[in-house]
Amino acid sequence: MARWIAENYRTFFWALALAVAVWISSVTSADPDQTRAMDAPVPVEVIGQSSNLVFSKPILKEVEVTLRAPSSVWSLIEADPQIVRAILDVSGLSAGEHVLDLQIQVNARPVQIVSASPATITFTLEPLITKSMDVDLSVSGEVAIGYKAGPASFEPVQVIVSGAQSHVQKVSRARVSIDLNRIREDFDQFVKVEAVDERGQIVGGVSVSPDTVQVSVPVTQEGGYRDVAVKVTTLGRVASGYRLTDISVSPPVVTIYSEDPALVNSLPGVLETQPLDLQNAQDDITTRLKLSLPAGISVIGEQTVLVQAGVSPIESSVTISSERIEIVGLGPGLNAQISPTNVDIILSGPLSLLETLTRQSVRVTVDLTGLAAGTYQLSPTVEALAANVVVESILPNTIEVALTPLETGTPIPSPTP
Numbered sequence: 001m002a003r004w005i006a007e008n009y010r011t012f013f014w015a016l017a018l019a020v021a022v023w024i025s026s027v028t029s030a031d032p033d034q035t036r037a038m039d040a041p042v043p044v045e046v047i048g049q050s051s052n053l054v055f056s057k058p059i060l061k062e063v064e065v066t067l068r069a070p071s072s073v074w075s076l077i078e079a080d081p082q083i084v085r086a087i088l089d090v091s092g093l094s095a096g097e098h099v100l101d102l103q104i105q106v107n108a109r110p111v112q113i114v115s116a117s118p119a120t121i122t123f124t125l126e127p128l129i130t131k132s133m134d135v136d137l138s139v140s141g142e143v144a145i146g147y148k149a150g151p152a153s154f155e156p157v158q159v160i161v162s163g164a165q166s167h168v169q170k171v172s173r174a175r176v177s178i179d180l181n182r183i184r185e186d187f188d189q190f191v192k193v194e195a196v197d198e199r200g201q202i203v204g205g206v207s208v209s210p211d212t213v214q215v216s217v218p219v220t221q222e223g224g225y226r227d228v229a230v231k232v233t234t235l236g237r238v239a240s241g242y243r244l245t246d247i248s249v250s251p252p253v254v255t256i257y258s259e260d261p262a263l264v265n266s267l268p269g270v271l272e273t274q275p276l277d278l279q280n281a282q283d284d285i286t287t288r289l290k291l292s293l294p295a296g297i298s299v300i301g302e303q304t305v306l307v308q309a310g311v312s313p314i315e316s317s318v319t320i321s322s323e324r325i326e327i328v329g330l331g332p333g334l335n336a337q338i339s340p341t342n343v344d345i346i347l348s349g350p351l352s353l354l355e356t357l358t359r360q361s362v363r364v365t366v367d368l369t370g371l372a373a374g375t376y377q378l379s380p381t382v383e384a385l386a387a388n389v390v391v392e393s394i395l396p397n398t399i400e401v402a403l404t405p406l407e408t409g410t411p412i413p414s415p416t417p
Contacts, residue, residue: 031070035114038065042084048091056124056164065104068112076108083107088121097124126164133174134158135193135213141181145300146225146255149180150218161195163206170203171195178215184227187217226264227253228271230305236279238311241352244278245310255300263296276307285309313350317392320345320362325380329369336368337402345382349389361386366401376401
Protein backbone atom coordinates (compact mmCIF):
# COMPACT_ATOMS: atom_id res chain seq x y z
CA MET A 1 0.00 0.00 0.00
CA ALA A 2 2.80 2.34 0.94
CA ARG A 3 4.53 1.50 -2.29
CA TRP A 4 1.39 2.30 -4.27
CA ILE A 5 1.01 5.67 -2.51
CA ALA A 6 4.65 6.50 -3.16
CA GLU A 7 4.22 5.76 -6.82
CA ASN A 8 1.05 7.86 -7.14
CA TYR A 9 1.70 10.84 -4.75
CA ARG A 10 2.12 13.22 -7.68
CA THR A 11 -1.35 12.32 -8.89
CA PHE A 12 -2.76 13.05 -5.39
CA PHE A 13 -0.94 16.36 -5.25
CA TRP A 14 -2.24 17.59 -8.58
CA ALA A 15 -5.78 16.45 -7.70
CA LEU A 16 -5.64 18.43 -4.43
CA ALA A 17 -4.27 21.53 -6.16
CA LEU A 18 -7.01 21.32 -8.78
CA ALA A 19 -9.70 20.98 -6.07
CA VAL A 20 -8.37 24.03 -4.20
CA ALA A 21 -8.25 26.07 -7.43
CA VAL A 22 -11.85 25.09 -8.23
CA TRP A 23 -12.94 26.03 -4.70
CA ILE A 24 -11.20 29.43 -4.84
CA SER A 25 -12.70 30.13 -8.25
CA SER A 26 -16.22 29.30 -7.07
CA VAL A 27 -15.90 31.41 -3.91
CA THR A 28 -14.44 34.36 -5.85
CA SER A 29 -17.17 34.30 -8.45
CA ALA A 30 -19.87 34.20 -5.75
CA ASP A 31 -18.19 36.91 -3.60
CA PRO A 32 -15.96 38.96 -5.94
CA ASP A 33 -13.26 41.32 -4.66
CA GLN A 34 -13.71 45.08 -4.98
CA THR A 35 -11.00 47.73 -4.75
CA ARG A 36 -12.28 51.15 -3.79
CA ALA A 37 -11.94 54.01 -1.32
CA MET A 38 -14.13 54.12 1.74
CA ASP A 39 -17.18 56.36 1.42
CA ALA A 40 -16.09 58.58 4.34
CA PRO A 41 -12.65 59.51 5.71
CA VAL A 42 -11.39 57.51 8.71
CA PRO A 43 -10.79 59.49 11.94
CA VAL A 44 -7.21 59.45 13.24
CA GLU A 45 -6.89 58.02 16.77
CA VAL A 46 -3.88 59.04 18.88
CA ILE A 47 -2.69 56.50 21.44
CA GLY A 48 0.22 56.39 23.86
CA GLN A 49 0.45 60.17 24.34
CA SER A 50 2.34 61.18 27.48
CA SER A 51 0.37 63.32 29.94
CA ASN A 52 3.14 65.94 30.01
CA LEU A 53 3.46 66.30 26.22
CA VAL A 54 1.13 67.99 23.73
CA PHE A 55 1.08 68.59 19.99
CA SER A 56 2.40 72.04 19.12
CA LYS A 57 -0.15 72.23 16.27
CA PRO A 58 -3.36 70.29 15.59
CA ILE A 59 -2.61 67.11 13.66
CA LEU A 60 -4.53 65.75 10.70
CA LYS A 61 -7.97 64.57 11.86
CA GLU A 62 -8.93 62.19 9.01
CA VAL A 63 -7.36 60.04 6.28
CA GLU A 64 -8.64 58.54 3.04
CA VAL A 65 -8.35 54.74 3.03
CA THR A 66 -8.54 52.41 -0.01
CA LEU A 67 -9.18 48.70 0.54
CA ARG A 68 -9.49 45.50 -1.47
CA ALA A 69 -12.06 43.11 -0.05
CA PRO A 70 -14.90 40.78 -1.07
CA SER A 71 -18.38 42.24 -1.45
CA SER A 72 -19.52 40.56 1.77
CA VAL A 73 -16.77 42.32 3.75
CA TRP A 74 -17.61 45.66 2.14
CA SER A 75 -21.20 45.17 3.34
CA LEU A 76 -19.88 44.79 6.90
CA ILE A 77 -17.74 47.93 6.60
CA GLU A 78 -20.60 49.99 5.17
CA ALA A 79 -22.86 48.86 8.04
CA ASP A 80 -20.21 49.74 10.66
CA PRO A 81 -17.43 52.07 9.39
CA GLN A 82 -15.72 51.87 12.81
CA ILE A 83 -14.43 48.44 11.75
CA VAL A 84 -11.66 50.41 10.03
CA ARG A 85 -9.32 52.40 12.31
CA ALA A 86 -6.42 54.77 11.61
CA ILE A 87 -4.04 54.81 14.60
CA LEU A 88 -1.14 57.16 15.36
CA ASP A 89 0.92 55.52 18.12
CA VAL A 90 3.16 58.06 19.87
CA SER A 91 4.16 55.77 22.74
CA GLY A 92 7.62 56.45 24.11
CA LEU A 93 8.22 59.60 22.04
CA SER A 94 9.95 62.61 23.59
CA ALA A 95 9.62 66.30 22.84
CA GLY A 96 10.62 67.27 19.31
CA GLU A 97 9.64 66.73 15.68
CA HIS A 98 8.57 63.25 14.55
CA VAL A 99 7.41 61.46 11.42
CA LEU A 100 5.24 58.34 11.91
CA ASP A 101 3.38 55.93 9.66
CA LEU A 102 -0.33 55.58 10.30
CA GLN A 103 -1.45 52.10 11.35
CA ILE A 104 -4.57 51.04 9.45
CA GLN A 105 -6.46 48.26 11.23
CA VAL A 106 -9.50 46.45 9.83
CA ASN A 107 -11.53 44.22 12.12
CA ALA A 108 -12.75 41.99 9.27
CA ARG A 109 -11.20 39.33 7.03
CA PRO A 110 -10.11 38.95 4.30
CA VAL A 111 -9.03 42.53 3.59
CA GLN A 112 -6.03 44.02 1.82
CA ILE A 113 -5.03 47.61 2.67
CA VAL A 114 -4.25 49.21 -0.67
CA SER A 115 -3.39 52.75 0.47
CA ALA A 116 -3.89 55.48 3.05
CA SER A 117 -3.67 59.14 2.17
CA PRO A 118 -1.64 60.50 3.80
CA ALA A 119 0.27 57.44 4.90
CA THR A 120 2.57 59.35 7.29
CA ILE A 121 2.07 62.30 9.64
CA THR A 122 4.67 64.87 10.63
CA PHE A 123 4.16 66.50 14.02
CA THR A 124 5.97 68.17 16.92
CA LEU A 125 5.54 67.31 20.59
CA GLU A 126 6.16 69.99 23.20
CA PRO A 127 6.12 70.02 27.00
CA LEU A 128 2.72 70.83 28.50
CA ILE A 129 3.03 73.85 30.79
CA THR A 130 0.55 75.88 32.84
CA LYS A 131 0.61 79.46 34.01
CA SER A 132 -1.58 81.26 36.57
CA MET A 133 -2.59 84.75 35.45
CA ASP A 134 -4.60 87.64 36.90
CA VAL A 135 -7.73 88.54 34.95
CA ASP A 136 -7.52 91.91 33.18
CA LEU A 137 -10.96 93.57 32.81
CA SER A 138 -11.44 95.93 29.84
CA VAL A 139 -14.54 98.18 29.95
CA SER A 140 -15.80 100.14 26.92
CA GLY A 141 -18.88 102.23 26.16
CA GLU A 142 -20.84 104.72 28.23
CA VAL A 143 -24.06 104.00 30.09
CA ALA A 144 -27.23 105.83 28.99
CA ILE A 145 -27.52 109.57 29.70
CA GLY A 146 -28.76 110.16 33.23
CA TYR A 147 -27.11 106.99 34.55
CA LYS A 148 -23.78 106.27 36.15
CA ALA A 149 -21.78 103.07 36.48
CA GLY A 150 -20.22 101.95 39.74
CA PRO A 151 -16.98 100.04 40.18
CA ALA A 152 -16.83 96.69 38.38
CA SER A 153 -16.15 93.42 40.17
CA PHE A 154 -15.51 89.93 38.84
CA GLU A 155 -14.97 86.40 40.10
CA PRO A 156 -12.60 84.55 39.89
CA VAL A 157 -9.77 87.04 39.68
CA GLN A 158 -7.23 84.45 38.44
CA VAL A 159 -7.29 81.77 35.73
CA ILE A 160 -4.96 78.97 34.61
CA VAL A 161 -3.59 79.05 31.05
CA SER A 162 -2.26 75.72 29.75
CA GLY A 163 -0.96 74.34 26.48
CA ALA A 164 2.19 73.78 24.45
CA GLN A 165 5.18 75.62 25.86
CA SER A 166 5.73 77.79 22.77
CA HIS A 167 2.10 78.97 22.83
CA VAL A 168 1.75 79.60 26.57
CA GLN A 169 4.93 81.69 26.52
CA LYS A 170 3.23 84.08 24.07
CA VAL A 171 0.34 84.82 26.45
CA SER A 172 0.80 88.11 28.26
CA ARG A 173 -2.77 88.75 29.54
CA ALA A 174 -5.99 86.94 30.40
CA ARG A 175 -8.44 89.53 29.08
CA VAL A 176 -12.15 89.99 29.76
CA SER A 177 -13.96 92.68 27.73
CA ILE A 178 -17.40 94.18 28.42
CA ASP A 179 -19.41 96.93 26.69
CA LEU A 180 -21.68 99.22 28.75
CA ASN A 181 -22.95 101.19 25.75
CA ARG A 182 -26.27 102.89 26.71
CA ILE A 183 -27.32 100.32 29.29
CA ARG A 184 -29.83 101.38 31.95
CA GLU A 185 -29.58 98.50 34.40
CA ASP A 186 -26.98 96.55 36.34
CA PHE A 187 -24.54 94.52 34.28
CA ASP A 188 -24.23 90.95 35.56
CA GLN A 189 -23.00 88.38 33.04
CA PHE A 190 -20.57 85.51 32.54
CA VAL A 191 -17.94 86.71 30.06
CA LYS A 192 -15.44 84.61 28.08
CA VAL A 193 -11.76 84.94 29.01
CA GLU A 194 -9.36 85.55 26.11
CA ALA A 195 -5.65 84.67 26.22
CA VAL A 196 -3.87 87.48 24.31
CA ASP A 197 -0.29 88.42 23.49
CA GLU A 198 1.47 91.75 24.00
CA ARG A 199 -0.25 93.22 20.91
CA GLY A 200 -3.71 92.20 22.12
CA GLN A 201 -4.04 89.37 19.57
CA ILE A 202 -5.71 86.16 20.70
CA VAL A 203 -3.23 83.27 21.14
CA GLY A 204 -4.44 79.95 19.74
CA GLY A 205 -3.54 76.47 20.91
CA VAL A 206 -4.04 77.20 24.64
CA SER A 207 -6.87 76.52 27.06
CA VAL A 208 -8.09 78.73 29.89
CA SER A 209 -9.63 77.38 33.10
CA PRO A 210 -12.17 78.56 33.99
CA ASP A 211 -12.96 79.93 30.54
CA THR A 212 -15.52 82.49 31.83
CA VAL A 213 -15.71 84.89 34.76
CA GLN A 214 -18.78 86.57 36.25
CA VAL A 215 -18.62 90.34 35.84
CA SER A 216 -20.87 92.70 37.79
CA VAL A 217 -21.23 96.46 37.33
CA PRO A 218 -23.89 98.42 39.30
CA VAL A 219 -25.74 101.03 37.23
CA THR A 220 -27.87 103.69 38.95
CA GLN A 221 -29.93 106.63 37.73
CA GLU A 222 -28.72 110.11 38.67
CA GLY A 223 -30.93 112.59 40.50
CA GLY A 224 -33.26 114.68 38.29
CA TYR A 225 -33.38 112.01 35.56
CA ARG A 226 -36.15 109.48 34.94
CA ASP A 227 -37.16 107.00 32.23
CA VAL A 228 -40.80 107.16 31.18
CA ALA A 229 -42.85 105.26 28.59
CA VAL A 230 -44.29 107.02 25.54
CA LYS A 231 -48.03 106.84 24.84
CA VAL A 232 -49.42 107.85 21.44
CA THR A 233 -52.62 109.89 21.51
CA THR A 234 -54.91 109.96 18.46
CA LEU A 235 -57.40 112.35 16.90
CA GLY A 236 -60.26 111.42 14.56
CA ARG A 237 -61.16 108.10 12.95
CA VAL A 238 -59.93 106.29 9.86
CA ALA A 239 -62.09 106.33 6.71
CA SER A 240 -65.26 104.26 6.48
CA GLY A 241 -64.45 100.66 5.46
CA TYR A 242 -60.96 100.84 7.00
CA ARG A 243 -59.55 99.86 10.36
CA LEU A 244 -56.56 100.77 12.50
CA THR A 245 -54.39 97.66 12.77
CA ASP A 246 -51.58 98.85 15.06
CA ILE A 247 -49.67 101.83 16.40
CA SER A 248 -45.98 101.71 17.32
CA VAL A 249 -43.62 104.33 18.70
CA SER A 250 -39.82 104.51 18.65
CA PRO A 251 -38.22 104.86 21.09
CA PRO A 252 -40.85 103.40 23.42
CA VAL A 253 -39.02 104.88 26.44
CA VAL A 254 -37.42 108.32 26.77
CA THR A 255 -35.30 109.93 29.47
CA ILE A 256 -36.58 113.20 30.95
CA TYR A 257 -34.77 115.68 33.20
CA SER A 258 -35.58 118.47 35.60
CA GLU A 259 -33.45 120.56 37.90
CA ASP A 260 -36.07 119.74 40.52
CA PRO A 261 -35.85 115.96 41.18
CA ALA A 262 -39.11 116.10 43.14
CA LEU A 263 -40.94 117.34 40.02
CA VAL A 264 -39.63 114.44 37.95
CA ASN A 265 -40.55 111.90 40.63
CA SER A 266 -44.08 113.29 40.93
CA LEU A 267 -44.89 112.56 37.26
CA PRO A 268 -46.68 109.37 36.19
CA GLY A 269 -44.56 106.84 34.34
CA VAL A 270 -46.02 107.85 30.95
CA LEU A 271 -45.60 110.83 28.63
CA GLU A 272 -48.16 111.45 25.87
CA THR A 273 -47.39 112.56 22.33
CA GLN A 274 -49.03 115.36 20.44
CA PRO A 275 -52.24 113.96 18.81
CA LEU A 276 -51.82 111.73 15.77
CA ASP A 277 -54.38 112.75 13.14
CA LEU A 278 -56.25 109.69 11.83
CA GLN A 279 -59.18 111.51 10.27
CA ASN A 280 -60.31 109.70 7.06
CA ALA A 281 -56.95 107.88 6.78
CA GLN A 282 -56.85 105.13 4.15
CA ASP A 283 -53.11 104.33 4.14
CA ASP A 284 -50.38 103.58 6.66
CA ILE A 285 -49.04 106.65 8.49
CA THR A 286 -45.40 107.33 9.42
CA THR A 287 -44.59 110.61 11.11
CA ARG A 288 -42.61 112.22 13.93
CA LEU A 289 -44.48 113.76 16.87
CA LYS A 290 -43.43 115.96 19.76
CA LEU A 291 -44.07 114.99 23.38
CA SER A 292 -46.46 116.86 25.66
CA LEU A 293 -44.02 118.01 28.35
CA PRO A 294 -45.03 119.61 31.67
CA ALA A 295 -43.35 122.89 32.58
CA GLY A 296 -39.83 122.48 33.90
CA ILE A 297 -39.36 119.08 32.20
CA SER A 298 -37.11 118.45 29.21
CA VAL A 299 -36.32 115.39 27.08
CA ILE A 300 -32.75 114.13 26.83
CA GLY A 301 -31.67 113.56 23.23
CA GLU A 302 -34.10 113.55 20.27
CA GLN A 303 -37.06 115.86 20.91
CA THR A 304 -39.55 113.86 18.80
CA VAL A 305 -40.55 110.22 18.52
CA LEU A 306 -41.25 108.17 15.40
CA VAL A 307 -44.87 107.00 15.24
CA GLN A 308 -46.17 104.42 12.77
CA ALA A 309 -49.85 103.55 12.37
CA GLY A 310 -51.16 100.67 10.26
CA VAL A 311 -54.39 101.34 8.33
CA SER A 312 -55.97 98.49 6.33
CA PRO A 313 -59.26 97.98 4.47
CA ILE A 314 -61.88 95.94 6.29
CA GLU A 315 -62.09 92.61 4.48
CA SER A 316 -65.45 91.04 3.72
CA SER A 317 -67.14 88.79 1.17
CA VAL A 318 -70.16 89.00 -1.12
CA THR A 319 -72.09 86.50 -3.27
CA ILE A 320 -73.24 87.33 -6.80
CA SER A 321 -76.05 84.93 -7.70
CA SER A 322 -77.06 83.56 -11.11
CA GLU A 323 -74.21 85.11 -13.08
CA ARG A 324 -74.62 84.05 -16.71
CA ILE A 325 -71.83 81.99 -18.31
CA GLU A 326 -70.36 83.35 -21.54
CA ILE A 327 -69.20 80.89 -24.24
CA VAL A 328 -65.90 81.66 -26.00
CA GLY A 329 -63.84 79.75 -28.55
CA LEU A 330 -66.74 77.76 -30.08
CA GLY A 331 -65.53 76.05 -33.26
CA PRO A 332 -67.31 76.54 -36.65
CA GLY A 333 -70.11 74.13 -37.49
CA LEU A 334 -70.80 73.30 -33.82
CA ASN A 335 -73.68 73.99 -31.49
CA ALA A 336 -73.08 74.30 -27.72
CA GLN A 337 -75.46 73.52 -24.90
CA ILE A 338 -74.28 74.18 -21.31
CA SER A 339 -75.81 73.11 -18.06
CA PRO A 340 -76.25 74.99 -15.86
CA THR A 341 -76.20 78.28 -17.70
CA ASN A 342 -75.65 80.33 -14.57
CA VAL A 343 -73.34 80.09 -11.52
CA ASP A 344 -73.04 81.74 -8.13
CA ILE A 345 -69.75 83.53 -7.34
CA ILE A 346 -68.31 84.32 -3.91
CA LEU A 347 -65.91 87.27 -3.90
CA SER A 348 -63.77 88.74 -1.13
CA GLY A 349 -61.93 92.01 -0.76
CA PRO A 350 -62.10 95.42 0.88
CA LEU A 351 -65.62 96.16 2.16
CA SER A 352 -65.65 99.62 0.60
CA LEU A 353 -64.91 98.09 -2.81
CA LEU A 354 -67.34 95.18 -2.54
CA GLU A 355 -70.19 97.61 -1.84
CA THR A 356 -69.67 99.17 -5.29
CA LEU A 357 -69.62 95.91 -7.30
CA THR A 358 -72.22 95.27 -10.04
CA ARG A 359 -72.76 92.35 -12.42
CA GLN A 360 -70.68 94.24 -14.97
CA SER A 361 -67.72 93.97 -12.55
CA VAL A 362 -67.49 90.19 -13.08
CA ARG A 363 -67.17 88.06 -16.22
CA VAL A 364 -67.71 84.28 -16.26
CA THR A 365 -66.54 82.35 -19.34
CA VAL A 366 -66.12 78.78 -20.51
CA ASP A 367 -63.44 78.28 -23.17
CA LEU A 368 -64.27 75.75 -25.92
CA THR A 369 -61.25 76.43 -28.10
CA GLY A 370 -60.10 73.31 -29.98
CA LEU A 371 -62.91 71.08 -28.75
CA ALA A 372 -64.72 68.76 -31.21
CA ALA A 373 -68.23 67.39 -30.96
CA GLY A 374 -68.86 65.56 -27.70
CA THR A 375 -69.80 66.03 -24.06
CA TYR A 376 -67.34 67.64 -21.64
CA GLN A 377 -67.10 68.55 -17.95
CA LEU A 378 -65.42 71.96 -17.84
CA SER A 379 -64.58 74.52 -15.15
CA PRO A 380 -65.64 78.08 -15.92
CA THR A 381 -63.23 80.97 -15.47
CA VAL A 382 -64.15 84.05 -13.42
CA GLU A 383 -62.50 87.39 -14.07
CA ALA A 384 -63.01 90.13 -11.49
CA LEU A 385 -62.72 93.46 -13.29
CA ALA A 386 -62.15 95.36 -10.03
CA ALA A 387 -58.67 95.48 -8.47
CA ASN A 388 -58.02 93.82 -5.08
CA VAL A 389 -61.09 91.59 -5.42
CA VAL A 390 -60.44 87.85 -5.08
CA VAL A 391 -62.62 85.03 -6.39
CA GLU A 392 -63.10 82.65 -3.47
CA SER A 393 -65.48 80.11 -4.98
CA ILE A 394 -67.68 79.21 -7.97
CA LEU A 395 -70.88 77.25 -7.41
CA PRO A 396 -70.95 74.84 -9.13
CA ASN A 397 -67.30 74.74 -10.11
CA THR A 398 -67.88 72.30 -13.01
CA ILE A 399 -70.48 72.50 -15.79
CA GLU A 400 -71.51 70.13 -18.55
CA VAL A 401 -70.94 71.24 -22.14
CA ALA A 402 -72.52 69.30 -25.05
CA LEU A 403 -71.10 70.10 -28.51
CA THR A 404 -73.12 68.84 -31.51
CA PRO A 405 -72.71 69.40 -35.27
CA LEU A 406 -75.01 71.99 -36.80
CA GLU A 407 -77.58 70.66 -39.23
CA THR A 408 -77.20 71.88 -42.83
CA GLY A 409 -78.89 75.20 -43.25
CA THR A 410 -78.97 75.85 -39.49
CA PRO A 411 -77.49 79.21 -38.66
CA ILE A 412 -74.41 79.15 -36.44
CA PRO A 413 -75.26 80.58 -33.00
CA SER A 414 -73.31 83.58 -31.84
CA PRO A 415 -71.42 83.37 -28.56
CA THR A 416 -73.48 84.36 -25.54
CA PRO A 417 -73.03 88.08 -25.02
